[in-house]
Amino acid sequence: MSDPKAAWMPDWQNMQKQFFTAWTDAARGGVAPSMPVHEGFDVWLKTFGGRDSGNEVLDKVVGSARQFAEFMQGVVGQLATTRPDLATPAGMREALEKAMGGLTAQKNPIVDALRGISSEGAKGFEDMYREWLKIAKPLEADARNYMNMPAFGMNRESTERQQALMQAFTDYQDQNTRYNTLMFKASRLGLDKFESKLAERSEPGREITSMRGLYDVYVDAAEEGYAEVALSDEFREVYGAMVNAQMRVRQMVQGEVERSTAAVGMPGRTELDSVHKRMHDLRRRVASLEEQLAEAVAAMKAVTSAPPAAQGRRSRLLRPRSRGQARPAAKAKAAAKPKPVAAKKAPTAPPSQSKRALAPQCRNRPTVVAGADHHGTFENRPQIRPRGSRALQPEADRRRRRVAQAG
Amino acid sequence: MLRKLDDVHYGVTAKEAVYREDKVVLYHFKGDKAPTAKTPTLIVYALVNRPFMTDLQEDRSLVRNLLARGEDVYLIDWGYPDAADRYIGLDDYINGYIRRCVDVVAKRHGLKAINILGVCQGGAFSLCFAAIYPEKVKNLITMVTPVDFHTPDNMLSHWTQGMDVDLFVDTLGNVPGDLMNYCYLTLKPFRLNHQKYIGLVDILDDKAELENFLRMEKWIFDSPNQAGQAFREFIRDFYQANKLVEGGLKIGDKDVDLKRVTMPVLNIYAEQDHLVPPSASIPMKNVVGTKDYTVLAFKGGHIGIYVSGRAQREVAPTIHDWLSKRA
Structure with missing residues (x-):
């Protein structure tokens, strides 16, 4: 059995053509159709099970056609069947107003149009x-x-x-x-x-x-x-x-x-708003932190991938060294010994952007090596260890050593 | 035939998602041939409706036309905000999502600045972005973009002036897309709600035209909800206070001074636009700082500027030629 809805288009076209022809004839001095055309639309609509066909566009088309039909029936019907003198602009307007059932706040074409949206x-x-x-x-x-x-x-x-x-x-x-x-x-x-x-x-x-x-x-x-x-x-x-x-x-x-x-334990709008606000704040913080992290990683990559000659002393310390490689003991000792600030040589040029970004990482490195790094970033870099190793010695060991020396 | 007509889609050009954040997706379109343009163009669409109006169907696609001329095109899809997104504000959209999408595109191409094509509200966002980050925008194209929100023929703006937007957003949370649609349709209730459908009888025996009609209908009624905070800020600062023209606009902690928009600007407006009247867009020339300003008055409406036959012949070629001279 064929789907009656599938054949809607030819029916629709035929109806439109009949509609236009009938009312154009009426406007030219003939007699208006005896059956209001919009009632014909209603009959046709029944094919789709009432006014709500389930098809949004179709409903709008039919709704608009109904409005059009009512308009035509009002104006042209008045013209053709009642008073010939209504063919003046003022008469047409009067006819349309009458067709609307008299213009009132309740019966108002704009309100109808707005509702129709x-x-x-x-x-x-x-x-x-x-x-x-x-x-x-x-x-x-x-x-x-x-x-x-x-x-x-x-x-x-x-x-x-x-x-x-x-x-x-x-x-x-x-x-x-x-x-x-x-x-x-x-x-x-x-x-x-x-x-x-x-x-x-x-x-x-x-x-x-x-x-x-x-x-x-x-x-x-x-x-x-x-x-x-x-x-x-x-x-x-x-x-x-x-x-x-x-x-x-x-x-x-x-x-x-x-x-x-709230009396029965259901969350309300206020409670959800609060959750959503927190979520939003967290999303902003995460986005910001991700960007900072990406910048730091990029800066670090830039330094570590640069040729050795272009790297400063601190950045060299970041390069992994094989376990068998000799440790520069003298340098390590020198680094552990604090130097007077005045003795530092003033830099001849400002550090590059990448070195500036890296500097905090280098400054924090001894702390990281001392065990504060839970991410394992530097844990396999023994060359860094001497700077903090002394601080790491348990107090008991040091005491034992002092006792042995005194003995 | 009815079944086929029901099955219409838009967004036809092949594309690849290259970045995602929250509900935002950055797409890179794939043309039939490799792009020849050295600088990619990022389309920043409005938050209302879906961005695929720029790629509605094969023979009505700004994106496709730009690709065919060798442009390299990206697009931000804002997605469908839900209740969890109600606090997303203009700071998040402009200094957050747009900036990060621009950075992603720039990085992919090893560039410091890219072209931006802003559409409608997205054009206003793009102007703000270009003013805050001029170093990231090589060329700026704006389409149907309002700048002066207080012109006498701007009906939408007129209606918002008496609204307590704080009460509105505090009450509704996100602003329903259905309500936005309703407001647009009430700008011309007879024409958009009745006459348009009466006119359908003229194309009932033309399958292709019917499909076009239905595709457009689908797009019109596919309206995401508006994130409440962004809506609040846009109505308050743009519609009510007209800060793009009057000055004093801040997005997050960034001042928006349109005199900092010094890169070349191409502004395209539609002469029959009932949503963004030409009078709202034309004053852009007086408020941006660029010395390289070009304007195109398109004979059509707010939507026709993307999908009409004239648009296919005029808009993409104009954009491409203009960009080529500033490559």
Whole structure:
């Protein structure tokens, strides 16, 4: 049996063609189709098991086509079936507004368009609010009970929190209303612009000749109306206030949920944030240490790989020597004996970058050889040992030796 | 046919991961022939959406076009930040990841400085990087990159001005990619949400065009979450305080003075860009310190600059020719 969904494209194309033909005929003075075309979309959608086909793109296509169909049915249907005088720009605008069921804050094409954006990959503030309001709803009911109660006694803090939460809910609703009022204003402005554009396009040579053309003019007008409002100072203030109000509600709800879950031993947001902050700090430290280590290793490699003549006395000490090789005893003794600072010969030139980087390693070397190096870096280098060997002799051995000498 | 259409991918050019750190991966692209350019170019993409818009499909790929002309191309893939990444800030991105990726590329080629190609927000990052570490950047290319965030036609910026971004990030942690997408789509709700899909009827019998459409849809809705701290800093310092122009920007403990951007700069903006209006990008000329500044006004939009037929003919050749003269 063939998959009915696999054949969706020819059906879709046919429907679109029928759709455009029918409404173009209607616009040219014919009679509008008796069955609303968007109902046809609904029938077609049933093939996919309802409005949610499971295919994001398909749903968007169908949703948009429905919106288009409603638009056409509104405008052209009015034109074809009721009043011929509606063929003026003002009449078209009136027809569209009527088709929308009258423009109100609730029935508003921009709000519809914004809601239509919501999908698996795009979720707006309203979606987010709706989603977690499922959790917050009981809290809202609780908060409402506390709204007018005086806060005192052992539950004072809790009562105050509930009252603040209720206030935040109310504030968000107020800000949302202000936002929707502006969207209503934008829709009205869009219709004004639609009317103006139709008037412009009624000039000879600029007439709209297709349904798509008419729809495109409507979209241009709606976008312009929306943009004008969205770029206004008032919108900037209202949008910010709406977002901030929602965040305050959400933050308070998160706090309440965290308090509840903490009672049963579940980690909350605060606890996880703390862990993540520590992780982040550690990652930064590790990255920094890795870089320092890499620099030190690179500097050491640069020195050890350089020809012997280019290396200073200290760097020569880093070169491994075979066990049978004679130790420069005199030099070792001289190195062990501290010299007066004034006796040191001043360097004729500053040390190279690589030697500077190596210097701390050399200075620390006796300590490393004395047993502090747990990484084994220098442990097989006996030529370094004399400098620290005396310090390493156990005190008991030295005492035994002194006793023997005295004896 | 439907099954085939569902199975669309992007990021088509062969590539090799040469460095990884946390969720960041540095890729080296492999062309059909060995690169002839002596200096490699590192693409620094925005944190929003995936960087493979630059390599969407075989016949629409900035990367592929650059490789074909002999450029040696690397790209930073930021990955998908999760809750454990919410404290990653701009210091981590610019002084951390980008710097280390630049160092890796430079070391691989035995160079002290490489070319950087920054895209959108990644372009703003690249500008900051070039100002902090001018010695590491041989040539800087910026595409659809905002510099002045306070121009009157910048709708996104307008909307952020009244936001309490600290409250926003403290509440949400990371900023969901879905929310970012929603905000972009609400810039033109009718055009991007309805008209575009109505237009699909025109290409329904064209398999290749349908696949292109679906590939683009997939890319658009593939939006990583934004690391909260980086989002906070970007909104506060770039969008709200406009510090790239006004001055006073610090990334971590480093001052960002765009007058230190003295290497050659090629700035490419899109004339119909609704996300980064030309007015936001054009002022770059006045704030950078370079005497070698070139600008290309591309006839197209924010996305078209990578994937349109015109882009294939104009953008990569311009970049290649410009780099060749400064090799």
